[in-house]
Amino acid sequence: MLLQKIIEGIEIVQGKEISIFNLKERDNFVCDYFVVCSGSTKNQVHAIFRSIQEITIEELKEKPWHVEGLKNGEWILMDYVSIVVHIFQKKARNYYNIEQIWKKNGTVYI
Numbered sequence: 178m179l180l181q182k183i184i185e186g187i188e189i190v191q192g193k194e195i196s197i198f199n200l201k202e203r204d205n206f207v208c209d210y211f212v213v214c215s216g217s218t219k220n221q222v223h224a225i226f227r228s229i230q231e232i233t234i235e236e237l238k239e240k241p242w243h244v245e246g247l248k249n250g251e252w253i254l255m256d257y258v259s260i261v262v263h264i265f266q267k268k269a270r271n272y273y274n275i276e277q278i279w280k281k282n283g284t285v286y287i
Contacts, residue, residue, distance in 0.1 A: 180210055182236055183262055186229035187214045190221065192264070196276055212262045215270050219250035225264045226253050233257070 180197070187195055198211040216222035226247070233239045243256040251269040255262040263275065 179233065179237060179239055179257060179260055180212070182232050182239075183212055183229050183257075183260060186232040187212075187225055187264075189232070190216075190224045190228045192216055192221075192225045194270075208256075208259055208261050210260045211275075212260060213265070213270070213276060214263070215265050215267050217267060219266065222250045222253055222264050222266055223247070226255065229255060229262060229264075 184195060184197075192214040194213075194215045196213045198213070199209070200206040200211065201209045214225065216225050226244075230240065233241075239257060241255040241262075242258050244254065246253040251266045252273070253264040255264070265273070
């Protein structure tokens with residue numbers, strides 16, 4: 178249910194290029210899923226963050242355990258313990274290329 182609400186929060190504000198990595202089958206990972214998405218500007222990245230936070234708090238009474246990157250808005254990380262959300266501006270997403278890193282590790286896309 179949390180994963181669905183996170184995706185819904187991204188889609189409400191037109192977040193792009195949503196990727197979901199299922200880490201449940203992997204040993205020694207601290208979360209079940211990574212969610213990666215893009216916003217085209219700093220403002221949109223912040224809007225995606227707010228949308229996810231609002232929908233998860235209002236509908237599930239869940240808020241992130243930890244958040245990083247709010248100041249610069251190039252890459253915001255939201256840690257819900259079982260799910261970690263990465264919200265990137267396009268340039269930062271291309272630079273860090275975390276999808277490619279996880280593909281090499283055999284992670285499954287959903």
